Amino acid sequence: MPEFRFDSIADFFAMGGYGFYVWVSYGFFAVVMGYNLWLPYRQRANTLRLLQARQLRQHGQAGIESDLRQQQNAQQQQGEAH
Amino acid sequence: MSRVALGLGASLRATLRRELQLAISSPGKIVNPLMFFVIASSLFPLSGRLDIDVLGSIAPGIIWVTALLAVMLSMESLFRSDYDDGSLEQLLLSPQPLYFHVLIKVLGHWLVTGLPLVVVAPLLGLLLNLPAQGYVPLLIGLVLGTPTLSLIAAIGTALTVALARSGVLLAVLVLPLSIPVLVFGAGVVDTALNGLPVAGVIALLAALLVLALSFAPLAIVAALRINVQ
Amino acid sequence: MWQWFYKLGSPRYFYEMTTGFVPWLARATFLLLAIGLVWGLGFAPPDYQMGDNYRIIYIHVPTASGAIWIYAMMAVMAAMHMIWNIKVADMVAKSCALIGASFCAVALVTGAFWGKPTWGTYWIWDAKLTATLILFFVYVGVMALRSAFDSETAASKAASVLTLVGVVNLPIIYYAAYWWNTLHQRSSELGVRDASANPPEIWIPAVFSGFGLIGLIFVIIILHTRNEILLRERRAQWVQELVKQETGNA
Numbered sequence A: 001m002p003e004f005r006f007d008s009i010a011d012f013f014a015m016g017g018y019g020f021y022v023w024v025s026y027g028f029f030a031v032v033m034g035y036n037l038w039l040p041y042r043q044r045a046n047t048l049r050l051l052q053a054r055q056l057r058q059h060g061q062a063g064i065e066s067d068l069r070q071q072q073n074a075q076q077q078q079g080e081a082h
Numbered sequence B: 001m002s003r004v005a006l007g008l009g010a011s012l013r014a015t016l017r018r019e020l021q022l023a024i025s026s027p028g029k030i031v032n033p034l035m036f037f038v039i040a041s042s043l044f045p046l047s048g049r050l051d052i053d054v055l056g057s058i059a060p061g062i063i064w065v066t067a068l069l070a071v072m073l074s075m076e077s078l079f080r081s082d083y084d085d086g087s088l089e090q091l092l093l094s095p096q097p098l099y100f101h102v103l104i105k106v107l108g109h110w111l112v113t114g115l116p117l118v119v120v121a122p123l124l125g126l127l128l129n130l131p132a133q134g135y136v137p138l139l140i141g142l143v144l145g146t147p148t149l150s151l152i153a154a155i156g157t158a159l160t161v162a163l164a165r166s167g168v169l170l171a172v173l174v175l176p177l178s179i180p181v182l183v184f185g186a187g188v189v190d191t192a193l194n195g196l197p198v199a200g201v202i203a204l205l206a207a208l209l210v211l212a213l214s215f216a217p218l219a220i221v222a223a224l225r226i227n228v229q
Numbered sequence C: 001m002w003q004w005f006y007k008l009g010s011p012r013y014f015y016e017m018t019t020g021f022v023p024w025l026a027r028a029t030f031l032l033l034a035i036g037l038v039w040g041l042g043f044a045p046p047d048y049q050m051g052d053n054y055r056i057i058y059i060h061v062p063t064a065s066g067a068i069w070i071y072a073m074m075a076v077m078a079a080m081h082m083i084w085n086i087k088v089a090d091m092v093a094k095s096c097a098l099i100g101a102s103f104c105a106v107a108l109v110t111g112a113f114w115g116k117p118t119w120g121t122y123w124i125w126d127a128k129l130t131a132t133l134i135l136f137f138v139y140v141g142v143m144a145l146r147s148a149f150d151s152e153t154a155a156s157k158a159a160s161v162l163t164l165v166g167v168v169n170l171p172i173i174y175y176a177a178y179w180w181n182t183l184h185q186r187s188s189e190l191g192v193r194d195a196s197a198n199p200p201e202i203w204i205p206a207v208f209s210g211f212g213l214i215g216l217i218f219v220i221i222i223l224h225t226r227n228e229i230l231l232r233e234r235r236a237q238w239v240q241e242l243v244k245q246e247t248g249n250a
Helices: A009-017 A019-060 A064-081 B002-025 B028-046 B052-075 B080-084 B087-093 B098-127 B132-159 B167-193 B199-227 C002-008 C011-043 C052-084 C087-119 C127-148 C152-184 C200-232 C237-247
Strands: none
Touching: A009 A019, A009 C052, A019 C011, A019 C052, A019 C087, A019 C200, A019 C237, B002 B028, B002 B098, B028 B052, B028 B098, B052 B098, B052 B132, B052 B167, B080 B087, B087 B098, B087 B199, B098 B132, B098 B199, B132 B167, B132 B199, B132 C152, B167 B199, B167 C127, B167 C152, B199 C152, C002 C011, C011 C052, C011 C087, C011 C200, C052 C087, C052 C127, C052 C152, C052 C200, C087 C127, C087 C152, C087 C200, C127 C152, C200 C237
Protein backbone atom coordinates (compact mmCIF):
# COMPACT_ATOMS: atom_id res chain seq x y z
CA MET A 1 0.00 0.00 0.00
CA PRO A 2 1.53 3.34 -1.04
CA GLU A 3 2.04 5.85 1.73
CA PHE A 4 1.85 9.66 1.72
CA ARG A 5 5.28 10.94 0.77
CA PHE A 6 5.17 14.32 2.47
CA ASP A 7 5.58 15.16 6.14
CA SER A 8 3.03 17.96 6.23
CA ILE A 9 0.51 19.76 4.00
CA ALA A 10 2.93 22.69 3.69
CA ASP A 11 5.55 20.19 2.59
CA PHE A 12 3.07 18.80 0.04
CA PHE A 13 2.46 22.25 -1.46
CA ALA A 14 6.19 22.99 -1.54
CA MET A 15 6.81 19.86 -3.66
CA GLY A 16 10.43 19.72 -2.60
CA GLY A 17 11.09 23.19 -3.99
CA TYR A 18 9.28 22.55 -7.28
CA GLY A 19 5.88 23.72 -5.98
CA PHE A 20 5.57 26.61 -8.43
CA TYR A 21 6.15 24.43 -11.51
CA VAL A 22 4.01 21.51 -10.35
CA TRP A 23 1.03 23.58 -9.19
CA VAL A 24 1.01 25.93 -12.18
CA SER A 25 0.98 22.85 -14.44
CA TYR A 26 -1.82 21.13 -12.56
CA GLY A 27 -3.70 24.43 -12.24
CA PHE A 28 -3.55 25.08 -15.97
CA PHE A 29 -4.66 21.52 -16.63
CA ALA A 30 -7.62 21.91 -14.25
CA VAL A 31 -8.68 25.26 -15.76
CA VAL A 32 -8.54 24.05 -19.36
CA MET A 33 -10.30 20.75 -18.67
CA GLY A 34 -12.86 22.52 -16.49
CA TYR A 35 -13.62 24.92 -19.34
CA ASN A 36 -13.94 22.00 -21.77
CA LEU A 37 -16.46 20.34 -19.45
CA TRP A 38 -18.36 23.52 -18.62
CA LEU A 39 -18.76 24.54 -22.26
CA PRO A 40 -21.04 21.66 -23.37
CA TYR A 41 -23.21 22.13 -20.26
CA ARG A 42 -23.72 25.80 -21.07
CA GLN A 43 -24.26 25.01 -24.76
CA ARG A 44 -26.87 22.44 -23.84
CA ALA A 45 -28.79 24.98 -21.76
CA ASN A 46 -28.53 27.54 -24.57
CA THR A 47 -29.63 25.05 -27.21
CA LEU A 48 -32.63 23.91 -25.20
CA ARG A 49 -33.66 27.53 -24.56
CA LEU A 50 -33.31 28.33 -28.26
CA LEU A 51 -35.35 25.34 -29.36
CA GLN A 52 -37.99 26.07 -26.73
CA ALA A 53 -38.34 29.62 -28.01
CA ARG A 54 -38.77 28.26 -31.54
CA GLN A 55 -41.51 25.92 -30.40
CA LEU A 56 -43.35 28.70 -28.58
CA ARG A 57 -43.21 30.84 -31.71
CA GLN A 58 -44.55 28.02 -33.81
CA HIS A 59 -47.41 27.39 -31.40
CA GLY A 60 -48.28 31.07 -31.65
CA GLN A 61 -48.95 30.75 -35.37
CA ALA A 62 -52.22 28.95 -35.44
CA GLY A 63 -53.95 27.10 -38.25
CA ILE A 64 -52.81 25.72 -41.54
CA GLU A 65 -49.23 26.87 -41.37
CA SER A 66 -48.25 24.92 -38.26
CA ASP A 67 -50.11 21.87 -39.50
CA LEU A 68 -48.16 22.09 -42.72
CA ARG A 69 -44.89 22.31 -40.84
CA GLN A 70 -45.73 19.28 -38.75
CA GLN A 71 -46.53 17.38 -41.88
CA GLN A 72 -43.18 18.41 -43.32
CA ASN A 73 -41.45 17.27 -40.17
CA ALA A 74 -43.03 13.88 -40.42
CA GLN A 75 -42.02 13.58 -44.05
CA GLN A 76 -38.50 14.68 -43.33
CA GLN A 77 -38.20 12.14 -40.57
CA GLN A 78 -39.39 9.43 -42.88
CA GLY A 79 -36.86 10.53 -45.44
CA GLU A 80 -34.08 10.37 -42.85
CA ALA A 81 -35.12 6.92 -41.73
CA HIS A 82 -34.37 5.57 -45.17
CA MET B 1 -10.67 7.71 -77.14
CA SER B 2 -8.17 9.78 -79.06
CA ARG B 3 -10.72 12.55 -79.45
CA VAL B 4 -11.14 12.75 -75.69
CA ALA B 5 -7.38 12.86 -75.23
CA LEU B 6 -7.09 15.56 -77.86
CA GLY B 7 -9.87 17.51 -76.19
CA LEU B 8 -8.11 17.28 -72.86
CA GLY B 9 -4.77 18.40 -74.25
CA ALA B 10 -6.31 21.33 -76.09
CA SER B 11 -8.28 22.41 -73.05
CA LEU B 12 -5.23 22.24 -70.81
CA ARG B 13 -3.23 24.32 -73.28
CA ALA B 14 -6.07 26.83 -73.36
CA THR B 15 -6.09 27.02 -69.56
CA LEU B 16 -2.35 27.59 -69.45
CA ARG B 17 -2.54 30.23 -72.19
CA ARG B 18 -5.36 32.01 -70.37
CA GLU B 19 -3.41 32.09 -67.08
CA LEU B 20 -0.35 33.54 -68.81
CA GLN B 21 -2.37 36.08 -70.79
CA LEU B 22 -4.13 37.23 -67.63
CA ALA B 23 -0.77 37.72 -65.95
CA ILE B 24 0.63 39.71 -68.86
CA SER B 25 -2.45 41.89 -69.09
CA SER B 26 -2.19 42.78 -65.40
CA PRO B 27 1.51 43.10 -64.56
CA GLY B 28 0.70 43.79 -60.91
CA LYS B 29 0.06 40.10 -60.56
CA ILE B 30 3.72 39.41 -61.29
CA VAL B 31 5.28 42.51 -59.78
CA ASN B 32 3.46 42.76 -56.45
CA PRO B 33 4.48 39.42 -54.91
CA LEU B 34 7.99 40.13 -56.13
CA MET B 35 8.06 43.53 -54.46
CA PHE B 36 6.66 42.02 -51.28
CA PHE B 37 9.42 39.42 -51.36
CA VAL B 38 12.15 42.07 -51.70
CA ILE B 39 10.68 44.57 -49.22
CA ALA B 40 9.86 42.02 -46.50
CA SER B 41 13.33 40.46 -46.73
CA SER B 42 15.05 43.83 -46.47
CA LEU B 43 13.14 44.58 -43.26
CA PHE B 44 15.12 42.02 -41.31
CA PRO B 45 18.57 43.69 -41.44
CA LEU B 46 16.88 46.98 -40.50
CA SER B 47 15.08 45.54 -37.50
CA GLY B 48 18.13 45.20 -35.30
CA ARG B 49 21.84 45.66 -35.13
CA LEU B 50 22.73 42.28 -36.57
CA ASP B 51 26.28 41.14 -36.94
CA ILE B 52 27.03 40.69 -40.64
CA ASP B 53 27.98 37.03 -40.15
CA VAL B 54 24.86 36.37 -38.10
CA LEU B 55 22.84 37.94 -40.91
CA GLY B 56 24.50 35.63 -43.40
CA SER B 57 23.68 32.61 -41.29
CA ILE B 58 19.99 33.49 -40.98
CA ALA B 59 19.69 34.63 -44.62
CA PRO B 60 18.36 31.25 -45.87
CA GLY B 61 15.62 31.36 -43.25
CA ILE B 62 14.67 34.96 -44.08
CA ILE B 63 14.55 34.29 -47.82
CA TRP B 64 12.48 31.13 -47.39
CA VAL B 65 9.98 32.64 -44.94
CA THR B 66 9.37 35.68 -47.12
CA ALA B 67 9.15 33.50 -50.25
CA LEU B 68 6.56 31.36 -48.46
CA LEU B 69 4.53 34.45 -47.53
CA ALA B 70 4.83 35.91 -51.03
CA VAL B 71 3.62 32.69 -52.65
CA MET B 72 0.71 32.48 -50.23
CA LEU B 73 -0.34 36.09 -50.76
CA SER B 74 -0.15 35.74 -54.53
CA MET B 75 -2.35 32.65 -54.45
CA GLU B 76 -5.24 34.39 -52.75
CA SER B 77 -6.66 35.53 -56.08
CA LEU B 78 -6.13 32.22 -57.91
CA PHE B 79 -9.76 31.09 -58.11
CA ARG B 80 -11.38 34.39 -57.12
CA SER B 81 -12.16 35.84 -60.56
CA ASP B 82 -13.29 32.44 -61.87
CA TYR B 83 -15.56 32.15 -58.87
CA ASP B 84 -16.98 35.65 -59.26
CA ASP B 85 -17.79 35.41 -62.97
CA GLY B 86 -19.23 31.90 -62.73
CA SER B 87 -16.66 30.18 -64.94
CA LEU B 88 -15.61 28.01 -62.00
CA GLU B 89 -19.13 26.63 -61.83
CA GLN B 90 -19.04 25.84 -65.55
CA LEU B 91 -15.68 24.17 -65.17
CA LEU B 92 -16.94 21.92 -62.37
CA LEU B 93 -19.97 20.95 -64.47
CA SER B 94 -17.87 20.20 -67.56
CA PRO B 95 -16.84 16.59 -68.30
CA GLN B 96 -13.14 17.53 -68.29
CA PRO B 97 -10.94 15.74 -65.75
CA LEU B 98 -10.58 18.46 -63.15
CA TYR B 99 -7.42 16.99 -61.66
CA PHE B 100 -5.26 18.03 -64.63
CA HIS B 101 -7.10 21.26 -65.13
CA VAL B 102 -6.46 22.41 -61.56
CA LEU B 103 -2.88 21.21 -61.75
CA ILE B 104 -2.21 23.23 -64.91
CA LYS B 105 -3.89 26.26 -63.42
CA VAL B 106 -1.72 26.17 -60.30
CA LEU B 107 1.46 25.54 -62.26
CA GLY B 108 0.57 28.33 -64.68
CA HIS B 109 0.15 30.61 -61.73
CA TRP B 110 3.48 29.44 -60.35
CA LEU B 111 5.18 30.29 -63.67
CA VAL B 112 4.14 33.93 -63.34
CA THR B 113 4.47 34.36 -59.55
CA GLY B 114 6.76 31.66 -58.14
CA LEU B 115 9.42 31.55 -60.83
CA PRO B 116 10.18 35.30 -60.65
CA LEU B 117 10.82 34.85 -56.92
CA VAL B 118 13.48 32.26 -57.74
CA VAL B 119 15.08 34.67 -60.20
CA VAL B 120 15.23 37.53 -57.68
CA ALA B 121 16.40 35.37 -54.74
CA PRO B 122 20.18 35.68 -55.52
CA LEU B 123 19.82 39.45 -55.29
CA LEU B 124 18.38 39.08 -51.82
CA GLY B 125 21.19 36.69 -50.96
CA LEU B 126 23.58 39.49 -51.86
CA LEU B 127 21.72 41.99 -49.66
CA LEU B 128 21.64 39.55 -46.74
CA ASN B 129 25.30 38.55 -46.99
CA LEU B 130 24.60 34.93 -47.92
CA PRO B 131 27.95 33.08 -48.19
CA ALA B 132 28.98 32.16 -51.74
CA GLN B 133 28.48 28.40 -51.40
CA GLY B 134 24.82 28.98 -50.50
CA TYR B 135 23.56 30.38 -53.83
CA VAL B 136 23.23 27.24 -55.92
CA PRO B 137 21.52 25.23 -53.12
CA LEU B 138 19.19 28.19 -52.52
CA LEU B 139 18.15 28.26 -56.19
CA ILE B 140 17.71 24.49 -56.45
CA GLY B 141 15.69 24.49 -53.25
CA LEU B 142 13.44 27.33 -54.40
CA VAL B 143 12.83 25.76 -57.82
CA LEU B 144 11.71 22.52 -56.15
CA GLY B 145 10.03 24.08 -53.13
CA THR B 146 7.97 27.00 -54.42
CA PRO B 147 5.70 24.83 -56.65
CA THR B 148 4.96 22.72 -53.56
CA LEU B 149 4.15 25.91 -51.65
CA SER B 150 1.88 27.02 -54.51
CA LEU B 151 0.01 23.71 -54.44
CA ILE B 152 -0.44 23.79 -50.65
CA ALA B 153 -1.57 27.43 -50.77
CA ALA B 154 -4.00 26.55 -53.58
CA ILE B 155 -5.74 24.08 -51.24
CA GLY B 156 -6.30 26.92 -48.78
CA THR B 157 -7.43 29.26 -51.55
CA ALA B 158 -9.91 26.69 -52.84
CA LEU B 159 -11.30 26.11 -49.35
CA THR B 160 -11.85 29.82 -48.75
CA VAL B 161 -12.87 30.93 -52.25
CA ALA B 162 -16.49 31.59 -51.26
CA LEU B 163 -15.58 33.65 -48.20
CA ALA B 164 -15.51 37.42 -48.49
CA ARG B 165 -12.44 38.22 -46.38
CA SER B 166 -10.15 35.23 -46.40
CA GLY B 167 -6.66 36.75 -46.13
CA VAL B 168 -5.81 36.04 -42.49
CA LEU B 169 -7.77 32.79 -42.44
CA LEU B 170 -5.79 31.63 -45.47
CA ALA B 171 -2.56 32.28 -43.57
CA VAL B 172 -3.80 30.34 -40.52
CA LEU B 173 -4.70 27.37 -42.73
CA VAL B 174 -1.71 27.34 -45.04
CA LEU B 175 1.28 28.33 -42.91
CA PRO B 176 1.33 25.26 -40.59
CA LEU B 177 1.01 22.94 -43.57
CA SER B 178 3.92 24.67 -45.34
CA ILE B 179 6.38 24.13 -42.51
CA PRO B 180 8.02 20.94 -43.90
CA VAL B 181 8.84 22.72 -47.17
CA LEU B 182 10.32 25.60 -45.19
CA VAL B 183 12.38 23.24 -43.01
CA PHE B 184 13.83 21.27 -45.90
CA GLY B 185 14.15 24.31 -48.19
CA ALA B 186 16.13 26.38 -45.73
CA GLY B 187 17.79 23.11 -44.69
CA VAL B 188 19.32 22.65 -48.14
CA VAL B 189 21.15 25.96 -47.81
CA ASP B 190 22.05 25.35 -44.17
CA THR B 191 23.48 21.96 -45.01
CA ALA B 192 25.55 23.46 -47.79
CA LEU B 193 26.84 26.24 -45.52
CA ASN B 194 27.92 23.56 -43.04
CA GLY B 195 29.88 21.90 -45.84
CA LEU B 196 27.74 18.75 -45.84
CA PRO B 197 26.36 16.95 -48.93
CA VAL B 198 22.98 18.36 -49.99
CA ALA B 199 21.74 15.61 -52.32
CA GLY B 200 19.69 13.91 -49.59
CA VAL B 201 17.85 17.08 -48.59
CA ILE B 202 17.20 17.98 -52.23
CA ALA B 203 15.72 14.51 -52.70
CA LEU B 204 13.41 15.15 -49.74
CA LEU B 205 12.24 18.43 -51.27
CA ALA B 206 11.66 16.66 -54.58
CA ALA B 207 9.68 13.96 -52.78
CA LEU B 208 7.47 16.62 -51.20
CA LEU B 209 6.90 18.13 -54.65
CA VAL B 210 5.88 14.75 -56.09
CA LEU B 211 3.58 14.17 -53.15
CA ALA B 212 1.98 17.60 -53.57
CA LEU B 213 1.64 17.12 -57.34
CA SER B 214 -0.20 13.84 -56.80
CA PHE B 215 -2.47 14.70 -53.87
CA ALA B 216 -2.98 18.47 -53.73
CA PRO B 217 -5.12 18.61 -56.91
CA LEU B 218 -7.50 16.07 -55.35
CA ALA B 219 -7.93 18.25 -52.27
CA ILE B 220 -8.27 21.39 -54.41
CA VAL B 221 -11.01 19.84 -56.55
CA ALA B 222 -12.86 18.58 -53.45
CA ALA B 223 -12.60 22.03 -51.86
CA LEU B 224 -13.87 23.79 -55.00
CA ARG B 225 -16.85 21.45 -55.22
CA ILE B 226 -17.82 22.37 -51.66
CA ASN B 227 -17.83 26.07 -52.42
CA VAL B 228 -19.61 25.90 -55.78
CA GLN B 229 -23.07 24.43 -55.63
CA MET C 1 -21.47 -5.41 -35.56
CA TRP C 2 -22.17 -3.61 -38.83
CA GLN C 3 -25.79 -3.25 -37.82
CA TRP C 4 -24.73 -1.49 -34.64
CA PHE C 5 -22.31 0.65 -36.60
CA TYR C 6 -25.02 1.82 -38.97
CA LYS C 7 -27.36 2.53 -36.09
CA LEU C 8 -24.72 4.64 -34.35
CA GLY C 9 -24.65 6.74 -37.51
CA SER C 10 -28.23 7.78 -36.84
CA PRO C 11 -28.28 10.94 -34.71
CA ARG C 12 -31.29 9.78 -32.74
CA TYR C 13 -29.77 6.42 -31.87
CA PHE C 14 -26.48 8.06 -30.87
CA TYR C 15 -28.29 10.54 -28.65
CA GLU C 16 -30.49 7.97 -26.95
CA MET C 17 -27.71 5.47 -26.44
CA THR C 18 -25.37 8.01 -24.87
CA THR C 19 -28.07 9.36 -22.52
CA GLY C 20 -27.66 6.41 -20.19
CA PHE C 21 -23.98 5.82 -20.96
CA VAL C 22 -22.43 9.24 -20.31
CA PRO C 23 -23.15 9.51 -16.55
CA TRP C 24 -21.42 6.16 -15.96
CA LEU C 25 -18.49 7.07 -18.16
CA ALA C 26 -18.19 10.40 -16.34
CA ARG C 27 -18.15 8.67 -12.94
CA ALA C 28 -15.52 6.17 -14.04
CA THR C 29 -13.46 9.01 -15.50
CA PHE C 30 -13.66 11.05 -12.32
CA LEU C 31 -12.66 8.05 -10.24
CA LEU C 32 -9.70 7.14 -12.46
CA LEU C 33 -8.45 10.73 -12.61
CA ALA C 34 -8.84 11.23 -8.87
CA ILE C 35 -6.93 8.04 -8.09
CA GLY C 36 -4.23 8.71 -10.68
CA LEU C 37 -3.61 12.34 -9.81
CA VAL C 38 -3.81 12.04 -6.00
CA TRP C 39 -1.57 9.00 -6.11
CA GLY C 40 0.81 10.70 -8.50
CA LEU C 41 0.93 13.96 -6.57
CA GLY C 42 1.11 12.64 -3.03
CA PHE C 43 1.87 8.94 -2.84
CA ALA C 44 4.29 8.05 -5.62
CA PRO C 45 7.93 8.20 -4.54
CA PRO C 46 10.02 11.17 -5.70
CA ASP C 47 12.23 10.58 -8.72
CA TYR C 48 15.88 10.06 -7.87
CA GLN C 49 17.01 12.65 -10.46
CA MET C 50 14.19 15.15 -10.80
CA GLY C 51 12.76 15.07 -7.28
CA ASP C 52 9.11 16.04 -7.06
CA ASN C 53 9.06 18.02 -10.30
CA TYR C 54 8.56 14.80 -12.29
CA ARG C 55 4.97 14.64 -10.94
CA ILE C 56 4.01 16.86 -13.89
CA ILE C 57 4.40 13.87 -16.21
CA TYR C 58 1.13 12.37 -14.89
CA ILE C 59 -0.72 15.03 -16.89
CA HIS C 60 1.95 15.87 -19.46
CA VAL C 61 2.45 12.47 -21.07
CA PRO C 62 -1.24 11.52 -21.46
CA THR C 63 -2.21 14.94 -22.86
CA ALA C 64 0.70 14.94 -25.31
CA SER C 65 -0.18 11.52 -26.75
CA GLY C 66 -3.92 12.21 -26.41
CA ALA C 67 -3.57 15.27 -28.64
CA ILE C 68 -2.32 13.02 -31.46
CA TRP C 69 -4.97 10.32 -30.96
CA ILE C 70 -7.74 12.91 -30.94
CA TYR C 71 -6.49 14.13 -34.32
CA ALA C 72 -6.50 10.55 -35.60
CA MET C 73 -10.10 10.14 -34.46
CA MET C 74 -11.07 13.48 -36.01
CA ALA C 75 -9.50 12.37 -39.29
CA VAL C 76 -11.33 9.02 -39.32
CA MET C 77 -14.58 10.85 -38.65
CA ALA C 78 -13.83 13.38 -41.40
CA ALA C 79 -13.17 10.53 -43.84
CA MET C 80 -16.42 8.79 -42.86
CA HIS C 81 -18.24 12.06 -43.36
CA MET C 82 -16.69 12.62 -46.79
CA ILE C 83 -17.13 9.04 -48.05
CA TRP C 84 -20.47 7.95 -46.60
CA ASN C 85 -21.91 11.35 -45.71
CA ILE C 86 -22.57 10.24 -42.12
CA LYS C 87 -23.79 13.31 -40.25
CA VAL C 88 -22.92 12.07 -36.76
CA ALA C 89 -19.33 11.50 -37.89
CA ASP C 90 -19.03 15.16 -38.76
CA MET C 91 -20.55 16.21 -35.45
CA VAL C 92 -17.97 14.06 -33.61
CA ALA C 93 -15.20 15.53 -35.77
CA LYS C 94 -16.39 19.03 -34.89
CA SER C 95 -16.33 18.12 -31.19
CA CYS C 96 -12.76 16.78 -31.48
CA ALA C 97 -11.19 20.08 -32.52
CA LEU C 98 -11.47 22.09 -29.31
CA ILE C 99 -10.52 19.26 -26.94
CA GLY C 100 -7.62 18.37 -29.24
CA ALA C 101 -6.33 21.93 -29.21
CA SER C 102 -6.78 22.02 -25.42
CA PHE C 103 -4.75 18.83 -25.02
CA CYS C 104 -1.98 20.37 -27.14
CA ALA C 105 -2.04 23.52 -25.03
CA VAL C 106 -1.89 21.56 -21.76
CA ALA C 107 0.90 19.35 -23.09
CA LEU C 108 2.91 22.42 -24.17
CA VAL C 109 2.40 24.38 -20.93
CA THR C 110 3.07 21.42 -18.62
CA GLY C 111 6.06 20.52 -20.78
CA ALA C 112 7.41 24.05 -20.38
CA PHE C 113 6.99 23.98 -16.59
CA TRP C 114 8.59 20.56 -16.46
CA GLY C 115 11.43 21.74 -18.68
CA LYS C 116 12.34 24.90 -16.76
CA PRO C 117 13.80 23.13 -13.69
CA THR C 118 14.96 20.11 -15.72
CA TRP C 119 16.62 21.72 -18.74
CA GLY C 120 16.91 25.25 -17.37
CA THR C 121 14.57 26.75 -19.97
CA TYR C 122 10.83 26.89 -20.61
CA TRP C 123 11.14 26.25 -24.30
CA ILE C 124 13.57 24.59 -26.67
CA TRP C 125 12.96 23.83 -30.32
CA ASP C 126 13.03 20.12 -29.68
CA ALA C 127 11.33 17.93 -32.29
CA LYS C 128 8.47 16.84 -30.02
CA LEU C 129 7.77 20.35 -28.77
CA THR C 130 7.87 21.80 -32.27
CA ALA C 131 5.58 19.12 -33.66
CA THR C 132 3.07 19.55 -30.82
CA LEU C 133 3.05 23.29 -31.41
CA ILE C 134 2.34 22.78 -35.11
CA LEU C 135 -0.39 20.25 -34.29
CA PHE C 136 -1.94 22.98 -32.13
CA PHE C 137 -1.83 25.38 -35.11
CA VAL C 138 -3.52 22.79 -37.33
CA TYR C 139 -6.34 22.31 -34.79
CA VAL C 140 -6.78 26.08 -34.64
CA GLY C 141 -6.89 26.22 -38.45
CA VAL C 142 -9.61 23.56 -38.62
CA MET C 143 -11.70 25.43 -36.05
CA ALA C 144 -11.16 28.78 -37.78
CA LEU C 145 -12.16 27.38 -41.16
CA ARG C 146 -15.31 25.76 -39.80
CA SER C 147 -16.44 28.91 -38.07
CA ALA C 148 -15.84 31.05 -41.17
CA PHE C 149 -18.73 29.52 -43.14
CA ASP C 150 -22.38 30.44 -42.75
CA SER C 151 -23.63 27.23 -44.32
CA GLU C 152 -23.40 24.21 -42.04
CA THR C 153 -22.92 21.82 -44.97
CA ALA C 154 -20.08 23.80 -46.53
CA ALA C 155 -18.43 24.25 -43.13
CA SER C 156 -18.54 20.49 -42.47
CA LYS C 157 -17.14 19.52 -45.84
CA ALA C 158 -14.41 22.18 -45.80
CA ALA C 159 -13.30 21.22 -42.30
CA SER C 160 -13.23 17.56 -43.36
CA VAL C 161 -11.03 18.30 -46.38
CA LEU C 162 -8.62 20.35 -44.28
CA THR C 163 -8.52 17.64 -41.59
CA LEU C 164 -7.61 15.03 -44.19
CA VAL C 165 -4.96 17.27 -45.76
CA GLY C 166 -3.56 17.61 -42.25
CA VAL C 167 -3.36 13.83 -41.91
CA VAL C 168 -1.09 13.59 -44.93
CA ASN C 169 0.94 16.50 -43.65
CA LEU C 170 1.36 15.66 -39.95
CA PRO C 171 3.75 12.69 -40.35
CA ILE C 172 5.84 14.85 -42.68
CA ILE C 173 5.84 17.65 -40.11
CA TYR C 174 7.00 15.21 -37.43
CA TYR C 175 9.73 13.91 -39.70
CA ALA C 176 10.77 17.45 -40.65
CA ALA C 177 10.98 18.45 -37.00
CA TYR C 178 13.22 15.47 -36.20
CA TRP C 179 15.36 16.05 -39.26
CA TRP C 180 15.74 19.73 -38.41
CA ASN C 181 16.92 18.72 -34.95
CA THR C 182 19.58 16.35 -36.15
CA LEU C 183 20.86 19.10 -38.44
CA HIS C 184 21.17 21.43 -35.47
CA GLN C 185 22.41 18.82 -32.98
CA ARG C 186 20.05 19.82 -30.20
CA SER C 187 18.33 16.62 -29.17
CA SER C 188 21.42 15.35 -27.38
CA GLU C 189 20.86 17.86 -24.55
CA LEU C 190 17.70 16.14 -23.45
CA GLY C 191 18.94 12.75 -22.38
CA VAL C 192 15.46 11.25 -22.15
CA ARG C 193 15.41 8.14 -20.00
CA ASP C 194 13.81 4.88 -20.92
CA ALA C 195 10.32 4.87 -19.39
CA SER C 196 10.52 1.19 -18.42
CA ALA C 197 13.43 2.01 -16.12
CA ASN C 198 10.96 3.60 -13.72
CA PRO C 199 9.70 1.45 -10.82
CA PRO C 200 6.02 0.41 -10.78
CA GLU C 201 5.19 2.82 -7.92
CA ILE C 202 5.89 5.61 -10.42
CA TRP C 203 4.19 4.30 -13.55
CA ILE C 204 1.05 2.71 -12.05
CA PRO C 205 -0.52 6.11 -11.19
CA ALA C 206 0.25 7.15 -14.77
CA VAL C 207 -1.87 4.26 -16.02
CA PHE C 208 -4.79 5.53 -13.91
CA SER C 209 -4.42 9.15 -15.06
CA GLY C 210 -3.96 7.96 -18.65
CA PHE C 211 -7.20 5.98 -18.71
CA GLY C 212 -8.89 8.81 -16.82
CA LEU C 213 -7.92 11.26 -19.54
CA ILE C 214 -9.11 8.88 -22.26
CA GLY C 215 -12.44 8.80 -20.45
CA LEU C 216 -12.44 12.59 -20.21
CA ILE C 217 -11.86 12.90 -23.96
CA PHE C 218 -14.88 10.71 -24.69
CA VAL C 219 -17.10 12.42 -22.11
CA ILE C 220 -16.39 15.84 -23.57
CA ILE C 221 -16.72 14.71 -27.20
CA ILE C 222 -20.01 12.91 -26.50
CA LEU C 223 -21.46 15.90 -24.63
CA HIS C 224 -20.52 18.22 -27.50
CA THR C 225 -21.91 15.82 -30.08
CA ARG C 226 -25.22 15.54 -28.22
CA ASN C 227 -25.64 19.33 -28.30
CA GLU C 228 -24.77 19.34 -31.97
CA ILE C 229 -27.40 16.65 -32.62
CA LEU C 230 -30.11 18.65 -30.86
CA LEU C 231 -29.22 21.74 -32.84
CA ARG C 232 -28.97 20.14 -36.27
CA GLU C 233 -31.92 17.79 -35.85
CA ARG C 234 -34.13 20.50 -34.34
CA ARG C 235 -36.87 19.94 -36.93
CA ALA C 236 -37.19 16.23 -36.12
CA GLN C 237 -40.20 15.15 -34.12
CA TRP C 238 -38.19 13.36 -31.41
CA VAL C 239 -36.05 16.44 -30.70
CA GLN C 240 -39.15 18.63 -30.43
CA GLU C 241 -40.68 16.24 -27.92
CA LEU C 242 -37.41 16.01 -26.03
CA VAL C 243 -37.22 19.80 -25.79
CA LYS C 244 -40.81 19.89 -24.45
CA GLN C 245 -39.88 17.32 -21.80
CA GLU C 246 -36.62 18.96 -20.80
CA THR C 247 -37.93 22.51 -20.61
CA GLY C 248 -41.25 21.46 -19.09
CA ASN C 249 -43.66 23.22 -21.42
CA ALA C 250 -46.24 21.43 -23.48
